[in-house]
Amino acid sequence: MFEFxxxxxxxxxxxxxxxxxxxxxxTPVFAPVGTQATVKGLTPEQLQEAGAxxxxxxxxxxxxxxxxxxxxxxxxxxxxMQWDQPLLTDSGGFQxxxxxxxxEVDEDGVSFRSHVDGSMQRFxxxxxxxxxxxxxxxxxxxxxxxAPPYDLAYSQQAVRRTHNWAKRGARAKVRSDQALFGxxxxxxxxxxRKQSAEVIAGMDFPGNAxxxxxxxxxxxxxxxxxxxxxxxxxxxxxxxxxxxxTPEDLIQGVARGVDIFDCVLxxxxxxxxxxxxxxxxxxxxxxxxxxxxxxxxxTCDCYTCRHFSRAYIxxxxxxxxxxxxxxxxxxxxxxxxxxxxxxxxAIKTSEYQQFIARFEHxxxxxxxxxx
Amino acid sequence: MFEFxxxxxxxxxxxxxxxxxxxxxxTPVFAPVGTQATVKGLTPEQLQEAGAxxxxxxxxxxxxxxxxxxxxxxxxxxxxMQWDQPLLTDSGGFQxxxxxxxxEVDEDGVSFRSHVDGSMQRFxxxxxxxxxxxxxxxxxxxxxxxAPPYDLAYSQQAVRRTHNWAKRGARAKVRSDQALFGxxxxxxxxxxRKQSAEVIAGMDFPGNAxxxxxxxxxxxxxxxxxxxxxxxxxxxxxxxxxxxxTPEDLIQGVARGVDIFDCVLxxxxxxxxxxxxxxxxxxxxxxxxxxxxxxxxxTCDCYTCRHFSRAYIxxxxxxxxxxxxxxxxxxxxxxxxxxxxxxxxAIKTSEYQQFIARFEHxxxxxxxxxx
Numbered sequence: 001m002f003e004f005x006x007x008x009x010x011x012x013x014x015x016x017x018x019x020x021x022x023x024x025x026x027t028p029v030f031a032p033v034g035t036q037a038t039v040k041g042l043t044p045e046q047l048q049e050a051g052a053x054x055x056x057x058x059x060x061x062x063x064x065x066x067x068x069x070x071x072x073x074x075x076x077x078x079x080x081m082q083w084d085q086p087l088l089t090d091s092g093g094f095q096x097x098x099x100x101x102x103x104e105v106d107e108d109g110v111s112f113r114s115h116v117d118g119s120m121q122r123f124x125x126x127x128x129x130x131x132x133x134x135x136x137x138x139x140x141x142x143x144x145x146x147a148p149p150y151d152l153a154y155s156q157q158a159v160r161r162t163h164n165w166a167k168r169g170a171r172a173k174v175r176s177d178q179a180l181f182g183x184x185x186x187x188x189x190x191x192x193r194k195q196s197a198e199v200i201a202g203m204d205f206p207g208n209a210x211x212x213x214x215x216x217x218x219x220x221x222x223x224x225x226x227x228x229x230x231x232x233x234x235x236x237x238x239x240x241x242x243x244x245x246t247p248e249d250l251i252q253g254v255a256r257g258v259d260i261f262d263c264v265l266x267x268x269x270x271x272x273x274x275x276x277x278x279x280x281x282x283x284x285x286x287x288x289x290x291x292x293x294x295x296x297x298x299t300c301d302c303y304t305c306r307h308f309s310r311a312y313i314x315x316x317x318x319x320x321x322x323x324x325x326x327x328x329x330x331x332x333x334x335x336x337x338x339x340x341x342x343x344x345x346a347i348k349t350s351e352y353q354q355f356i357a358r359f360e361h362x363x364x365x366x367x368x369x370x371x
Numbered sequence: 372m373f374e375f376x377x378x379x380x381x382x383x384x385x386x387x388x389x390x391x392x393x394x395x396x397x398t399p400v401f402a403p404v405g406t407q408a409t410v411k412g413l414t415p416e417q418l419q420e421a422g423a424x425x426x427x428x429x430x431x432x433x434x435x436x437x438x439x440x441x442x443x444x445x446x447x448x449x450x451x452m453q454w455d456q457p458l459l460t461d462s463g464g465f466q467x468x469x470x471x472x473x474x475e476v477d478e479d480g481v482s483f484r485s486h487v488d489g490s491m492q493r494f495x496x497x498x499x500x501x502x503x504x505x506x507x508x509x510x511x512x513x514x515x516x517x518a519p520p521y522d523l524a525y526s527q528q529a530v531r532r533t534h535n536w537a538k539r540g541a542r543a544k545v546r547s548d549q550a551l552f553g554x555x556x557x558x559x560x561x562x563x564r565k566q567s568a569e570v571i572a573g574m575d576f577p578g579n580a581x582x583x584x585x586x587x588x589x590x591x592x593x594x595x596x597x598x599x600x601x602x603x604x605x606x607x608x609x610x611x612x613x614x615x616x617t618p619e620d621l622i623q624g625v626a627r628g629v630d631i632f633d634c635v636l637x638x639x640x641x642x643x644x645x646x647x648x649x650x651x652x653x654x655x656x657x658x659x660x661x662x663x664x665x666x667x668x669x670t671c672d673c674y675t676c677r678h679f680s681r682a683y684i685x686x687x688x689x690x691x692x693x694x695x696x697x698x699x700x701x702x703x704x705x706x707x708x709x710x711x712x713x714x715x716x717a718i719k720t721s722e723y724q725q726f727i728a729r730f731e732h733x734x735x736x737x738x739x740x741x742x
Contacts (some may be wrong), residue, residue: 037683037686037687038691039693043417045674046414070661074682082683291441291444293445293446305729311441312445314437315407318436319436321409322697323409323414326693
C-alpha cells in the first residue's frame with residue numbers, strides 16, 4: 001500500500017503509479033475538487049466518464065456540515081458520495097485561514113468561528129487527523145498554517161508551527177489504510193522553503209505536499225519555490241502541489257517534478273461560463289458563439305463535446321439553465337485529465353520539452369481569449 | 372406514421388402505441404418538461420436512463436430565446452438538445468396568456484411583450500405552426516386561448532377563437548413528419564367543453580388535447596371535464612391532458628381515457644427539495660433524514676436510489692449543491708415513468724381498478740408528508 005513506482009522520467013518530470021486502497025493512481029494526476037462531497041454539478045458517474053481518478057474533498061467544510069462523525073456512521077466519504085476511486089482530503093488548514101473571519105492561532109491549534117452557523121470551533125493537528133480518519137480518504141494531510149506569502153515574520157512562525165503540527169499529526173494517526181502527507185510552507189522565501197522541505201522530508205511521510213502557493217505570489221516566485229522544495233523532497237515519493245491550477249501551471253509543475261495537483265478552477269470556470277480549449281480559454285457567452293455548431297473544443301472527446309454545440313451551451317447559459325455548468329464542468333475536467341494523460345505519454349517517450357513547446361505555441365494564456 | 376394502436380383496454384383506460392418519426396411511444400405516457408430545450412439539471416443521457424420516452428419543450432420560450440430559426444439552422448430541436456426520442460412542443464398559447472403581462476388578443480392572434488427583452492411580439496395560429504415546424508418536434512399543438520376557468524363569457528369567446536385558430540393552424544401546416552393535435556378548451560363548463568370536444572374531434576387531427584385544466588379548478592371539476600371531453604373525442608386517437616400532473620392525477624386521468632401527460636412537477640418539486648415516494652411526497656430537508664442511510668424510495672431502482680442515501684441528498688440540499696436538484700429530478704421523473712409502466716401493466720392484465728385501490732391505500736396525498 002502507498003508504494004510509489006516511478007516508471008519513466010524526462011528531466012525532473014516523472015510518470016509514476018501510486019498504490020492506494022481504492023486503486024492505483026497514474027501520476028502526474030489532476031484532482032478535481034469536491035468541496036462538500038460533490039464535484040459541483042456532476043454525478044460520480046459523470047465524473048468518472050470525464051476521466052477523473054482522484055477527487056479532493058474539504059475537511060473543513062465536511063467537518064462543519066454534515067459532520068465527519070455522521071459521514072463515518074454512514075460508511076465513510078467514499079460510500080457517502082459514491083466515489084469508489086481514490087479520495088484525498090486536505091487538512092482544513094487553508095480554509096480555517098482563508099474562510100473563517102474570526103480565528104485565534106496558538107501553538108496548540110486554531111479556534112475559529114464556523115461560517116455555517118457562527119459556532120466557535122477548534123482544530124488541532126490531532127483533531128484534523130481524527131476528522132480525516134472519520135472521513136476515510138486514501139490520502140490525508142497534516143494540519144498546516146498558511147501565512148500571507150510575503151510576510152517573513154509570520155511565515156517563519158507558520159513554518160515552525162506547521163512542522164510541529166506535522167509531527168503531532170503523524171503521532172495521532174491510527175488508521176493504516178490512509179497515507180498522511182506532510183506539507184511544506186515558507187511563503188516566497190528561499191531559505192525558509194528549503195528549511196521546511198528538509199524538515200518535512202525528514203519525517204518520512206509516504207508523500208509530501210507544497211502548500212501556500214498560488215495564493216497571490218507571482219508565477220516566477222511560485223516556480224522558484226517549487227524548484228527549491230523539490231530539490232529537497234525525496235525523489236521516490238509523490239509530490240503534491242496544492243491548489244494548482246491552470247493548464248500552464250500543471251505543465252510547468254510537472255516539469256519541476258510535481259506528481260499530484262488539485263484545483264477548483266475547471267468547475268469554477270464552468271460556473272462562470274468559461275471553458276478551456278486546446279487553444280486557450282474561451283468565454284461561452286461571447287455572441288460569436290450564438291449560432292456556432294462546433295463543440296467547445298473540436299479536438300476533445302468528452303461527453304459534452306461529442307454531443308453539444310457552442311450555440312446550445314451559450315443558450316443554456318443565457319437561459320440560466322443549470323445544465324450549462326454541468327456540461328462545461330464535464331468538459332473542463334476532461335480537458336485537464338486528458339492533458340495529464342498527454343503529459344504522461346510525452347514523458348514516457350522523452351518528448352516532454354517538445355510537448356511544452358507545442359503547448360505554449362498553441363495555447364493562449366489564461367487572460368486572453370482563444371478563437 | 373402517427374398510427375395509434377390500442378393494444379389493451381380496461382374500462383376507459385387503454386394501452387397503446389403511437390408511432391412517431393423518432394420511435395414508438397408506449398401509452399399511457401408521462402412527458403417531463405424541458406422548457407428551454409433542457410429538462411432542468413439533467414443531461415439527455417440521464418433523462419433516458421430515468422426512463423423518459425417523450426419530452427415536452429416550450430414553443431413560447433424557444434421562440435423568444437434562442438429563436439426557432441436559429442434552432443432550425445442548427446438541425447432542429449432534437450439535434451440542438453440531443454434528444455433522439457419523441458419530442459412534443461406546445462403551441463405557446465398557455466405561456467402567452469400566463470407569462471406575458473402585456474398582451475392584446477384579437478380574432479387574428481395575440482400581441483404580447485416578451486418577458487426576456489421587453490420587445491413586442493405577435494403570435495397567430497399560422498405563426499405558432501411555423502415556429503413549431505422550425506423546431507421540428509414529433510407532436511405539435513394548435514394555437515389556443517386559455518381563459519380563466521370560471522369566466523363563462525371569456526370561455527365562450529376563447530373556445531370560438533380556439534376552434535377558428537385550430538382550423539387555421541391545420542391549413543398552415545406544411546411538414547408531414549409532425550402530428551398536429553387540436554386542443555379542447557371550455558373552462559369548467561359542461562356544455563362548452565362538450566361543444567369544444569365535438570368541434571375539435573370533427574377536424575380529424577391525429578391526436579387531441581385537453582387544455583385549460585389544472586389551472587385553479589377543483590379536482591372534481593377537472594375529472595368531470597375530462598369525462599365529458601373523452602366521451603366525445605375519438606377513441607382511436609391519442610388523448611393528451613396538458614400540464615398534469617401528480618401521481619394521483621395521472622392515475623385518475625388514465626382511468627378516464629387519457630394517453631399522454633406532461634408536467635413540470637417532478638423537476639420543480641426536486642428543485643424545491645421534495646420527492647415522490649410510493650408512499651407519498653416527502654420533504655428531503657426534514658431533520659429526520661439527516662442520518663438516514665435509506666434511498667429516497669426503497670422500492671425505486673433509479674440511479675439516485677441505487678446509489679445515494681437520504682442523508683447525502685439532504686446534505687447536498689443544505690449545502691446548496693446543484694447536484695441535489697439533479698439527483699432528485701432523476702428520481703421524481705423515474706418514479707412517474709415507472710408509475711406509467713405499472714399502469715400499462717395493470718391495464719393489460721385487466722387489474723386497473725385493483726391497481727388504483729392499492730395506490731390510494733398506500734399513497735398519502737400531496738399535501739401530507741409520507742414517512
